[in-house]
Amino acid sequence: RSWRTPEEIIARLYEAQSTASSQHSVADALAPILKGLSGDPIVKRGIQWFLSSQIELEYADNYDQLSLKHWGVDEKFGGDDVIVSGGLTNIVEPMMRGLDIRYGHVVDKVSYGGSRARVTTNQGVIESDRVVVTIPLGVFQQERVRFEPQLPDEKITSIGRLGVGVMNKIVLRFSKLFWPADAYVLGLLNSSTENLTEYFPMTPYSGEPIIVGLTRGHHAKSIEGASEKDVIQQALSDLEFMYGSRLPHKVTGSVVTRWHSDEFSHGAYSHVSPGGSFSDYRTLARPLGDQIFFAGEATHATYPGTVHGAYLSGERAAREIMKLAGSDSG
Ligand SMILES: Cc1cc2nc3c(=O)[nH]c(=O)nc-3n(C[C@H](O)[C@H](O)[C@H](O)COP(=O)(O)OP(=O)(O)OC[C@H]3O[C@@H](n4cnc5c(N)ncnc54)[C@H](O)[C@@H]3O)c2cc1C
CATH class of the missing domain: 3.90.660.10 (Polyamine Oxidase; Chain A, domain 2)
Structure with a gap:
């Protein structure tokens, strides 16, 4: 049979998803459907355009890079899409007031496990009781920042299993x-x-x-x-x-823009690749002892790849630290 509307094709993808293994990509299910499309070539082009817009542009990557099992199941966040006039700085700036923020400090190494954590930057070493690591997944994948001792194997595996779209x-x-x-x-x-x-x-x-x-x-x-x-x-x-x-x-x-070549991003935002799963986001979020905490969009399993996911992950890391601080003072 042929699927004539994009909505029918998307419904067919969800059907395929219910029996897909974690190794299957969206391309595995979609390619045969697209190949079988018949009828008016312009309608066919319209269907292809719509699907690519809904799936590939949404995840910033091609069908073969997206896990079929995990595509399209992210929880919807309430409210409409908005464009923040003047840029996201307008949201971040009010939160920055009163904080000691040091720009131009490029982090090379994070050492932990001693009496205090040490962050080595191009402008010297900063010591701290707690560190929240928020570097993007693409930067983790490039191993641009070294960890001493190195990150646990489970984190390294999850970093490699998740994808970063461009x-x-x-x-x-x-x-x-x-x-x-x-x-x-x-x-x-x-x-x-x-x-x-x-x-x-x-x-x-x-x-x-x-x-x-x-x-x-x-x-x-x-x-x-x-x-x-x-x-x-x-x-x-x-x-x-x-x-x-x-x-x-x-x-x-x-x-x-050139987000892939940007050494501080190496891509746009994360998604689950074939072979990965949402639990990889939870693994990335897990603190290392009581010194190193993780935040950023790729540590939020419910809203990965988004501004709100990044924001909420920061709140989660803050709560983890406050809980420890509470137990310290108690
Ligand atoms: C083109 C594009 C469109 C998008 N559209 C949307 C959208 O419509 N809606 C939506 O919700 N989300 C969208 N996103 C995703 C959203 O922007 C991200 O999910 C969010 O900004 C991630 O925030 P973060 O704090 O995790 O990471 P980032 O904002 O990337 O912050 C990480 C910080 O770490 C710094 N850093 C990296 N390496 C080092 C280092 N070695 N030393 C020191 N600092 C370092 C970086 O400079 C950066 O400031 C889009 C992203 C892109 C690229």
Whole structure:
């Protein structure tokens, strides 16, 4: 039988999920379905685009990197999606007041197990009774920060089993609006979704004719190897295909992100890869004795890969420390 709507295909994926092993990827279940799609080629392209947008862009990685068993089962967080005007700094700054925050300290090593933990940075050693480690999963995977003694085997295994997707943004500012003012998203239905870029007009949030292109997985990584000029040119040719002569001749401003090459990120955010499971997030969260605690999106098993997951994981680490501090004073 054939599945004709994206919703039917997604329902079919959930069916396949119920019997999937932890080794299966979303691609294992989806590829045969997509291959069997028949009918109008444009409708087929639309279905492929929608699925890639819903699954690959959401997880910032390709189907073959996503565990079928763990895809689409993350708990939904209440409330609508919002774009924080002025950036997330507006949320973080009020929380920073009164804290001694030292910028420019690049951590090379965390030593623990002695009378106090020691954090070796490019600006000297900082000693402390407790340390909360919040480096991203991508940085753990690169072993950029050494631990002495080394991390327990179970943590090392979980670090390797989870995946880090890549999402890069191509931000383009134009001199005038050339797309429909009420458009939520603009997409080009190519025959393949390999280089899919989803274009979001930002005008409702910024008041300016700005479009943000989202890329994911291999495509996002590949644009990091190209010059900014070439990346912008590719995006402009997509938009020109859609809007022809209405596209202004040049952009008046641009930003292209490179999260995979960023030594302090090595990717965008985590997901469960084939072979992994949500319990890997719990393993990453587990403290080492009463000195080293862990927070960050990849330590939150309910809302991994999100800002709220990162925030809640920080609260959890704080509670773990306060509990110990309470028992110290008691
Ligand atoms: C393109 C993109 C789009 C996203 N979209 C959304 C979205 O729509 N909704 C959502 O909820 N989430 C989204 N996310 C995910 C969200 O941004 C992350 O989950 C969240 O920011 C993770 O917070 P964190 O504190 O765990 O890690 P980070 O914010 O990455 O903080 C880790 C910090 O550690 C620092 N660091 C790393 N290595 C070292 C070192 N050796 N020494 C010292 N410091 C170091 C880094 O500089 C960084 O400041 C998106 C992410 C990306 C990249």
